[in-house]
Amino acid sequence: MAQYSTTLDDAFQALADPTRRAVLSRLGTGPASISELAGPFDMALPSFMKHIRLLEKSGWIRTRKVGRVRTCTLDTASYAAVENWLLTQRDVWEGRTDRLETFAASIRIEEKEL
Amino acid sequence: MAQYSTTLDDAFQALADPTRRAVLSRLGTGPASISELAGPFDMALPSFMKHIRLLEKSGWIRTRKVGRVRTCTLDTASYAAVENWLLTQRDVWEGRTDRLETFAASIRIEEKEL
Numbered sequence: 001m002a003q004y005s006t007t008l009d010d011a012f013q014a015l016a017d018p019t020r021r022a023v024l025s026r027l028g029t030g031p032a033s034i035s036e037l038a039g040p041f042d043m044a045l046p047s048f049m050k051h052i053r054l055l056e057k058s059g060w061i062r063t064r065k066v067g068r069v070r071t072c073t074l075d076t077a078s079y080a081a082v083e084n085w086l087l088t089q090r091d092v093w094e095g096r097t098d099r100l101e102t103f104a105a106s107i108r109i110e111e112k113e114l
Numbered sequence: 115m116a117q118y119s120t121t122l123d124d125a126f127q128a129l130a131d132p133t134r135r136a137v138l139s140r141l142g143t144g145p146a147s148i149s150e151l152a153g154p155f156d157m158a159l160p161s162f163m164k165h166i167r168l169l170e171k172s173g174w175i176r177t178r179k180v181g182r183v184r185t186c187t188l189d190t191a192s193y194a195a196v197e198n199w200l201l202t203q204r205d206v207w208e209g210r211t212d213r214l215e216t217f218a219a220s221i222r223i224e225e226k227e228l
Contacts, residue, residue, distance in 0.1 A: 008130075008135070013126075013130035015126040025203060028203050079200070079204070085135070086197060088139075092139065092142035092143060093142040093188060
């Protein structure tokens with residue numbers, strides 16, 4: 001449970017930055033090298049690499065170096081964890097809304113019967 | 115666009131903490147006072163209030179003080195923004211997977227025809 005919680009902390013933290021979200025969006029269309037990924041950003045390479053390392057550490061991407069080129073690939077495991085948390089929340093508050101609607105409907109029926 | 119990006123930064127940042135996620139889960143079941151929300155946490159009230167303020171600032175909750183009691187309510191606007199971003203990502207990489215499958219299928223058909 002603690003590990004699951006830490007994973008979610010890292011997964012959400014990784015998404016709290018526009019550069020990292022843009023990198024993930026780009027990788028959604030297929031693998032890319034670091035230089036391809038860094039291209040659109042007006043950022044020094046060491047700063048960009050911090051984002052890449054954070055995405056790798058938090059499980060959003062995998063990287064692999066062949067020769068002098070490091071290629072990044074999207075890893076959808078973190079996506080699944082994040083989506084699962086969000087869907088669970090929705091189930092809770094939609095369940096509550098459904099219960100409130102059932103309750104309101106039952107009151108309307110009772111009122112009609114009076 | 116910049117504002118949308120900042121909103122998403124704040125929305126995801128708010129989720130990168132187990133206390134804040136637990137507060138949101140609790141509020142999914144209905145509104146609660148600060149003291150009710152703080153109850154399960156072994157945390158000084160000023161520290162807990164920092165979490166509450168961050169959740170309010172990032173649009174996840176609304177708070178209202180009546181007399182001496184501040185009540186918190188879930189606000190699902192941030193949920194919609196976060197969900198929208200995630201679904202867009204999924205569309206991109208599932209679209210890509212579909213295209214790859216179509217391509218692989220077309221190759222299999224061509225191979226059969228040879």
